Amino acid sequence: MSLRIEPLVGARVRGLSEYAPEPLEVVARRLGLPAERLIKLDANENPYGPTPRALAALQGYADYHRYPDAVSRDLRAALGEYLGVDPATIVVGNGSDELIDLLLKTFRPEGPGGLCSLIDCPPTFGMYRFYATTNDLPVEDVPRRADFSVDVEALEALCACDPRPRLLFLASPNNPDGQLLPAEDLERVLDLPVVLVLDEAYVDFSAASRVRLVAERENLIVLRTFSKWAGLAGLRVGYGVFPAALMPALCRLKSPYNVNVAAQVAALATLEDLAVVCERATCLVAERERLVAAVRQVPGLRVFPSDANFYLLDAREVGVERLRGAMEARGIILRYHAGPGLDGHVRVTVGTPEENDAVLEVLRALGGRPS
Numbered sequence: 001m002s003l004r005i006e007p008l009v010g011a012r013v014r015g016l017s018e019y020a021p022e023p024l025e026v027v028a029r030r031l032g033l034p035a036e037r038l039i040k041l042d043a044n045e046n047p048y049g050p051t052p053r054a055l056a057a058l059q060g061y062a063d064y065h066r067y068p069d070a071v072s073r074d075l076r077a078a079l080g081e082y083l084g085v086d087p088a089t090i091v092v093g094n095g096s097d098e099l100i101d102l103l104l105k106t107f108r109p110e111g112p113g114g115l116c117s118l119i120d121c122p123p124t125f126g127m128y129r130f131y132a133t134t135n136d137l138p139v140e141d142v143p144r145r146a147d148f149s150v151d152v153e154a155l156e157a158l159c160a161c162d163p164r165p166r167l168l169f170l171a172s173p174n175n176p177d178g179q180l181l182p183a184e185d186l187e188r189v190l191d192l193p194v195v196l197v198l199d200e201a202y203v204d205f206s207a208a209s210r211v212r213l214v215a216e217r218e219n220l221i222v223l224r225t226f227s228k229w230a231g232l233a234g235l236r237v238g239y240g241v242f243p244a245a246l247m248p249a250l251c252r253l254k255s256p257y258n259v260n261v262a263a264q265v266a267a268l269a270t271l272e273d274l275a276v277v278c279e280r281a282t283c284l285v286a287e288r289e290r291l292v293a294a295v296r297q298v299p300g301l302r303v304f305p306s307d308a309n310f311y312l313l314d315a316r317e318v319g320v321e322r323l324r325g326a327m328e329a330r331g332i333i334l335r336y337h338a339g340p341g342l343d344g345h346v347r348v349t350v351g352t353p354e355e356n357d358a359v360l361e362v363l364r365a366l367g368g369r370p371s
Contacts, residue, residue: 012133033331039358041349042335044175044202044310046231046284048352050266051276054232057269058262068261071251075264076239078271083211085241091250092267094258096201096223096238097127100169103197103221104135106249107167115195116164121150123176123341125199128169137167143341148177148304148312152185159192168192171199173206176337176347178306180208190217197221202308204229205285211241218243228309229281230270235263284309288350294360298367309350316344318366326362334359 021043028035050058069075072092080087093099107115117140118132124144132139142154150170159166168189172181181198189196200222203209211222223240227233237259242250270277292311295303302314315323320336323346327334332355335347348359 012136016130016133027333031328031331038331038333039351039355040333041351041355041359042333042347043233044228044308044347044349045233046228046280046309047355048280049231051231051270051273051280053273053276054230054266054269057265061261061265064261066261067257068259068264070256070258072259072264075259075267078268079239082271082274083209083241085211085215086244089214089242089244089247091240091242091247091254092259092264093238093240093254094260094263095227095236096199096225096240097131098236098255098258099223099238099240100127100197101131101135102250102254103167104131104137105253106246107195108135108137114165115167116162117166119155119158119166119168119194121155121168121170123148123337123339124169125171125175125201132167140166144174146341148174148179148341150181150185150189152188155189155192155194159194163193166194167197168194169197169199171201172208172210173202173306173308175202175308176310176335176342176345177304177312178202178308178310179304180206180307186210190220195219195221197223199223201225202228202310204281205288205309206307208307214241214243218245221246226267226270230267230277231280232263232266232270235260235266237263237267281309284350287353287356291348291350291356291360295363298363300367301363310347311350313346313348314344315346320344320346323362323366326366327359330358330362332359332362 024035024038024040028038075092076087076090079090091099109115117138119140119142120129121142121144129139142151142158145151170181173179196219198210200209214220214222221240221242226237288306288311292303295301300317304312324336337345
């Protein structure tokens, strides 16, 4: 009898849910619309794409047959100058997801004296829990309040009851609501026995980064990305700023050649094209403010304040399935949430002015209670 392979799969893997969003072509077929008619506002992507210099650098690069710099030397140096931090404390990853996984591997418990758990503060980015599970780190939930703010008092109570060290992920701005972690909350959290990973994937739309604080606080790590602000989501370029004491372990554990040459070339060119990328971010922020103000005038909808390139709607009064049907009839693809604290909520990426006007037109037509 041959070996049966399925029973060898770990129980933690069998309990995971697959994350497989529909690509545009599949959505187009489902809705019976041409792909070019779709307005994709479900993944917080930058509608303007890479900068002209980044595109030119990709087109002009000739050494795709060579392996990339395994430690992204030039990109780390440019990032150090851009952020005002020591490049020796930067790790570049294949998206910030890889860096989340790398951290969990680094702190994976191997006996007494290590981290006892990961603290998750839902609703938030689901990959924190995902990678904790795949790395055998128990997860403790400290849910956010109804307004999506972090329940710092609950975090303090948990650590007072059991002071063993933990890993805590907090997104600032948070996904899916877009709100920043207040400075006073950050200071209180950093005084706890936790390693705080501050995920700043969307901070370039708020100018409120805490990245320079890493050099002062050994229990703070900051993650950033080129996916949103720089329009490079398809190339997967993330980076983190880490305490110097952690760098030897990260460098030993990091996969070699983890960031491909196209990603490094485009990210470097983006940092040479800051005027363009910052102007685009400013336009998206202005559109976000215009949209939030407009949606506040629509009966039956509640919109949360945001410092990101998206905003969150509470559409329970209007009816989320009614909203979804109306949006998809126009080819508008949004992110529909479910689960504790998020039932009936819809996340809307800020697109171009024309795309945003299309969303507003549908929302205004739906305003009021369902018929």
